[in-house]
Amino acid sequence: MRVLVTGVTGFVGGHLSEHLLASGDQVVGVSASGRWPAELAEVGRSVRLERCDLLESDQAELADLIKRKQPEAIYHLAAQSNPQASLADPRGTWALNLGGTLNLLEAVKAAGLAKSPRIVLVSTGVCYGDPAPEHVPVTESCPLRPNNPYAASKAAADLLGIQTHLTDKLDVVIVRPFNHAGPRQSPRYVLATLAKQVVEVEQGRQDCVEVGNLEVVRDYTDVRDVVRGYRLLAERGRAGEIYNLGSGTGLKLTDALRRLTELASRPVEVRIDPARVRPVDLPLLVADASKLRAEVGWAPIYSIDQTLQDMLATFRALAAASS
Incomplete structure (x- = not known):
């Protein structure tokens, strides 16, 4: 399958590219920077990367790219995807998450392909x-009540996707992944920052793990299972439909940290840092992904323990390389 991936140089984009290549797909990626990060150098040898800013690029330029590449599927990952960062920059978040999606969909229409790519x-x-x-576990019929610009802009982009499917017959499928984690994730996200800090304590670089509110419960799925779900939706999902993607199991962050400290090579002290307590946090969010499971045959393979072990291994390797 010929595929185009926006936001290809990000955390999820790298894992998706690896999965697509392993599945035999021909992958072209676009990113605003047009550069691969060091950790994705191996992926960069097999994926053609085009520099394209979904906000700044001329629509005709983007449409020409799509026309030249003739993708059978487009995975739209490019976004400002951090809820906390969205609170600091709501305008930028809305511009990219909604405006970037609009520009992509308009470019697909302007490309005039004989058949809409998925x-x-x-x-x-x-x-x-x-x-x-x-409404917990959460099904796709649960009312939308976004409480930060990231969530609100994504909800608006969902409506845009449905509208273009109904109005312009674009072959759009929407997936709503719940929390995911895995190797190479940025420490801007909670499980990654906990894993990184545990390694820092192991290395003697800090004396404790500093935490915020660990009483929240989240539905974590390994990123490698997440991207496998994306490809299954590209192959088997129904156009115009929305699919939740999640394990269906809640994980309290205190339990995640306990598992990380049990995997540590030395005792780990934990300290609450008031600065890490978020002004807006959701106490409980767990997915009902039965629709995805039933319609495309997806189910998670990786356990949370395996995910945490692999995250620790990645940060240990990075620490060893920098010492």
């Missing part, structure tokens, strides 16, 4: 906000 729009389970108890 477009997998990657949204987020955070769109549901803080669901009422009767």
Whole structure:
């Protein structure tokens, strides 16, 4: 399959590229920087990378790229995907998450391909906000109550995707992944920062792990299972439909940290840092992904223990390389 991946140089984009290549796909990626990070140098040898800023590039330029590459599937990952960062820059978040999606969809239309490529729009389970108890685990019919610009802009992009499917007959599928983690994830995200700090304590570079609110419960899926779900949706998902993607199991962050400290090579002290307590946090968010499981045959393979072990291994390797 010929595929185009926006945001290809990011955390999820790298894992998706690896999965697509292993599945025999021909992959072209676009990113605003046009450069591969060092950790994705191996992927960069097999994926053609085009520099394209979804906000600044001329629509005709983007349409020409799509026309030249003739993708059978487009995975739209490019986004400002950090809820906390979105609170600091709401305008930039809305511009990229909604405006960038609009520009991509308009470019697909302008490319005038004989058949619309399958477009997998990657949204987020955070769109549901803080669901009422009767809506947990969360199905796709749960009301949307986003409580930060990231979630709200993604919810708006979902509506745009449905509208272009209905109005312009674009072959759009929307996926709402819940929390995911895995090797190479940025320490801007909670499991990654916990894993990184545990390694820092192991290395003697800091004396404790500093944490915020660990009482929240999240549905974590390994990123390698997540990207496998994306490709299954590209192959088997129904156009115009929305699919939740998650393990269906809640994980309290205190338990995640306990597992990380049990895997550590030395005792780890934990300290609460008030600066790490988020002003807006959801106490409980767990997915009901039965629709995805039933319609495309997806199920997670990686356990949370394996995910955490692999994250620690990645940060240990980085620490060893920098010492």
